[in-house]
Amino acid sequence: MSEALLKVDDLSISYASEEGPVQALRHATLEARAGEAIGIVGESGCGKSTLASALITLLAGNARVTSGSVQFGGRDILSVSEEEKRKLRGRHIAMIFQDPMTSFNPVLTIGEQLVDFQDQREGLSKPEKRQQAALMLKRVGISDPVRCLDRHVHELSGGMRQRAAIAAALLMAPQVLVADEPTTALDVTMEAQIIHLLRELRRDYNGAVVIVTHHLGVVGELCDRVYVMYAGEVVEEGSTDDVYHNPRHPYTQALIACDPANLHEQTPVLPTIPGRLPDLVNPPRGCSFAARCPRVHERCRSEGPDYVEVGPRHRARCHEARS
Amino acid sequence: MSGLYDVDNVSLDLAAPSAGLQRLLPGSAPRMTILSSLSLSIGHGEMLGLVGESGSGKSTLARAMMGLVDITDGKLSFEGRPLKGRADFVKVRQGAALMFQDAVASLSPRRKVAAQLIEPFQINGVPLPDGDRAPAVMLERVGLSSSLGQRYPHELSGGQARRVSVARALALKPKLVIADEPTAGLDVSVQAEILNLMTGLRSDMGLSFLIITHNLAVVRHVTDRVAVLYLGRMAEWGPTREVFARPYHPYTRSLIAAEPQADPRKRRPDLALKGEIPSVLARPSGCEFHTRCPIARPRCAVEEPESNMITPDRMVRCHFAEETRIETQGGNHGT
Numbered sequence: 001m002s003e004a005l006l007k008v009d010d011l012s013i014s015y016a017s018e019e020g021p022v023q024a025l026r027h028a029t030l031e032a033r034a035g036e037a038i039g040i041v042g043e044s045g046c047g048k049s050t051l052a053s054a055l056i057t058l059l060a061g062n063a064r065v066t067s068g069s070v071q072f073g074g075r076d077i078l079s080v081s082e083e084e085k086r087k088l089r090g091r092h093i094a095m096i097f098q099d100p101m102t103s104f105n106p107v108l109t110i111g112e113q114l115v116d117f118q119d120q121r122e123g124l125s126k127p128e129k130r131q132q133a134a135l136m137l138k139r140v141g142i143s144d145p146v147r148c149l150d151r152h153v154h155e156l157s158g159g160m161r162q163r164a165a166i167a168a169a170l171l172m173a174p175q176v177l178v179a180d181e182p183t184t185a186l187d188v189t190m191e192a193q194i195i196h197l198l199r200e201l202r203r204d205y206n207g208a209v210v211i212v213t214h215h216l217g218v219v220g221e222l223c224d225r226v227y228v229m230y231a232g233e234v235v236e237e238g239s240t241d242d243v244y245h246n247p248r249h250p251y252t253q254a255l256i257a258c259d260p261a262n263l264h265e266q267t268p269v270l271p272t273i274p275g276r277l278p279d280l281v282n283p284p285r286g287c288s289f290a291a292r293c294p295r296v297h298e299r300c301r302s303e304g305p306d307y308v309e310v311g312p313r314h315r316a317r318c319h320e321a322r323s
Numbered sequence: 324m325s326g327l328y329d330v331d332n333v334s335l336d337l338a339a340p341s342a343g344l345q346r347l348l349p350g351s352a353p354r355m356t357i358l359s360s361l362s363l364s365i366g367h368g369e370m371l372g373l374v375g376e377s378g379s380g381k382s383t384l385a386r387a388m389m390g391l392v393d394i395t396d397g398k399l400s401f402e403g404r405p406l407k408g409r410a411d412f413v414k415v416r417q418g419a420a421l422m423f424q425d426a427v428a429s430l431s432p433r434r435k436v437a438a439q440l441i442e443p444f445q446i447n448g449v450p451l452p453d454g455d456r457a458p459a460v461m462l463e464r465v466g467l468s469s470s471l472g473q474r475y476p477h478e479l480s481g482g483q484a485r486r487v488s489v490a491r492a493l494a495l496k497p498k499l500v501i502a503d504e505p506t507a508g509l510d511v512s513v514q515a516e517i518l519n520l521m522t523g524l525r526s527d528m529g530l531s532f533l534i535i536t537h538n539l540a541v542v543r544h545v546t547d548r549v550a551v552l553y554l555g556r557m558a559e560w561g562p563t564r565e566v567f568a569r570p571y572h573p574y575t576r577s578l579i580a581a582e583p584q585a586d587p588r589k590r591r592p593d594l595a596l597k598g599e600i601p602s603v604l605a606r607p608s609g610c611e612f613h614t615r616c617p618i619a620r621p622r623c624a625v626e627e628p629e630s631n632m633i634t635p636d637r638m639v640r641c642h643f644a645e646e647t648r649i650e651t652q653g654g655n656h657g658t
């Protein structure tokens with residue numbers, strides 16, 4: 001089995017706010033191995049993007065790391081200099097965003113930007129970089145790459161934009177590719193095409209892929225392993241197959257149950273998860289899911305659960321995970 | 324037999340943008356067809372789903388039904404009365420309400436929720452039904468606490484904002500609610516709450532819904548019938564359960580096959596639908612789906628298929644629908 005390329009160890013991140021620090025990420029642990037695609041899922045506000053921003057060392061201005069580290073290439077990349085971080089981002093760790101518009105400058109052509117993105121690549125002339133850019137656009141399924149180079153981002157359709165953004169991210173052959181909700185803004189056929197493209201690209205790409213999404217379908221189609229997050233914590237992790245077919249955390253179970261895509265019988269009343277995420281300024285003392293958990297008992301409110309191993313590389317943060 | 328809202332052979336053209344494009348299309352009239360010979364009927368108390376890729380004309384149809392954009396040809400009728408001029412649509416807007424695609428953006432950021440809830444009364448000159456209590460009553464109807472009326476839209480969660488837009492749509496006690504992507508961008512549990520709210524309102528108040536969405540799983544669970552739109556034309560419609568169990572149109576089959584599966588054991592290695600929906604400026608000849616259709620034959624590029632009532636309650640527009648029907652008899656192409 002291959003070594004972990006990227007390791008998140010006990011990472012906690014808070015955002016300064018008027019009410020006090022928002023504890024958006026609490027003691028998260030995760031690893032991404034070469035050749036592996038991992039998924040990070042959970043409902044909106046649970047800390048997925050905070051974790052993704054740490055993976056690419058692009059934390060918000062008011063963010064503070066209160067514990068832990070992100071290990072890559074033998075060092076904690078959250079504590080290196082800004083200059084080093086910038087180098088890492090260009091070359092070793094790349095990101096695809098939900099809105100591909102954010103990956104491009106609206107006043108420059110796609111070609112100009114794809115050439116600029118290669119500024120860390122030595123020994124290539126500008127025409128050669130342009131050639132590389134065209135090849136990469138072709139790889140991501142853009143049928144007329146040379147024409148695309150001369151276009152501006154607003155002249156492309158939503159699906160084409162996301163393809164171009166993927167091309168931009170892959171241009172420097174990064175070892176880690178992080179995609180934050182890469183298909184959320186697309187319709188069902190474009191989503192299927194982008195999923196298909198990412199899967200194809202994985203075949204001859206030996207890096208690690210991290211997919212952040214609130215859509216279990218994307219995880220099912222693309223990921224080998226999945227991390228389920230709730231209220232800033234990773235509450236369950238395991239192979240996609242184990243987590244889907246044998247979820248051990250009540251939150252994971254509820255998340256799968258209320259997605260209509262997973263219900264085989266037509267039902268007029270869909271299951272829900274009553275209640276809301278807890279306030280992350282004052283997270284609950286015990287289990288963070290206690291207020292909404294159908295299996296809650298006394299101990300859950302006073303004592304936060306530890307990880308319980310429930311199978312090989314499969315664990316859940318719940319007192320009841322084994323029962 | 325007339326339904327609550329009938330769309331009869333409706334077409335809608337718009338002026339094609341910019342002279343530059345005219346140069347690309349020599350000789351062609353500078354118009355583009357957004358909707359073409361579209362027919363659809365929404366029954367009393369019915370939940371009808373409208374699906375299709377981005378750019379297929381779903382929102383345009385919704386806006387035309389509300390009189391927010393003029394149709395070029397065909398007939399719209401509400402409660403059996405044909406809609407001809409502005410005055411007719413003013414009445415429609417009291418009997419039918421549109422929830423816009425981006426519910427949160429359609430709320431004004433600077434006005435409190437309560438003030439925005441009573442806007443439909445003010446716009447239509449209708450007296451407030453419960454006086455000062457009107458906003459509270461409206462919020463409670465959609466399961467929100469009345470105190471939310473004092474908040475601004477940015478102080479609401481995505482699900483709460485969506486409920487507020489449902490409440491606003493219900494203001495004038497409409498018979499029909501047209502909901503354009505009512506759950507896009509919501510978490511699955513919040514999505515389930517909104518859908519349960521809508522099905523509850525349907526059974527409690529006898530409301531009809533036209534639900535426009537990309538999410539086929541939503542349509543499968545909450546609608547009675549489903550209509551599939553492609554490039555401004557109806558590809559297929561029929562009872563939801565039957566269409567999902569045995570889709571007859573190749574486009575419907577591709578859409579169903581494109582749905583991502585949460586179960587990794589059901590992964591599909593192949594791609595159900597390649598390429599993008601063509602531009603309305605370059606509408607393909609014959610069957611508009613022939614450029615992407617997996618079973619297209621030469622005839623498809625030259626001859627437009629007719630609407631074919633393959634059973635009394637199922638319409639399919641494909642030259643070979645009869646063949647696929649025989650092939651799929653007893654088979655199950657649903658998921």
Ligand SMILES: Nc1ncnc2c1ncn2[C@@H]1O[C@H](COP(=O)(O)OP(=O)(O)OP(=O)(O)O)[C@@H](O)[C@H]1O
Pocket residue numbers: 187337357375376377378379380381382383384424602603
């Ligand atoms: N006012 C307009 N001017 C020019 N083109 C328009 C206008 N309104 C709609 N269109 C075009 O009509 C087609 C249908 O658009 P519409 O917004 O109805 O699609 P939709 O099915 O609602 O898509 P989505 O799923 O993305 O919401 C598109 O090609 C769109 O670009």
Ligand SMILES: Nc1ncnc2c1ncn2[C@@H]1O[C@H](COP(=O)(O)OP(=O)(O)O)[C@@H](O)[C@H]1O
Pocket residue numbers: 015016017022024042043044045046047048049050051060061062280
């Ligand atoms: N820059 C910021 N300042 C303050 N709070 C933030 C900031 N970014 C995110 N948060 C808060 O941190 C929590 C996690 O947010 P995020 O990581 O964006 O979640 P997700 O991507 O899972 O939706 C939320 O409560 C969110 O409101």
Ligand code: SF4
Pocket residue numbers: 249250251287288289290291293294295296297300305317318319320321
């Ligand atoms: S620890 Fe208790 S409250 Fe938390 S998920 Fe498990 S059973 Fe539910």
Ligand code: SF4
Pocket residue numbers: 572573574610611612613614616617618619620623628640641642643644
């Ligand atoms: S008419 Fe031809 S191109 Fe159109 S859907 Fe049927 S088989 Fe495909």
Ligand SMILES: [Mg+2]
Pocket residue numbers: 048049
């Ligand atoms: Mg996010």
Ligand SMILES: [Mg+2]
Pocket residue numbers: 381382383424503
């Ligand atoms: Mg639309």
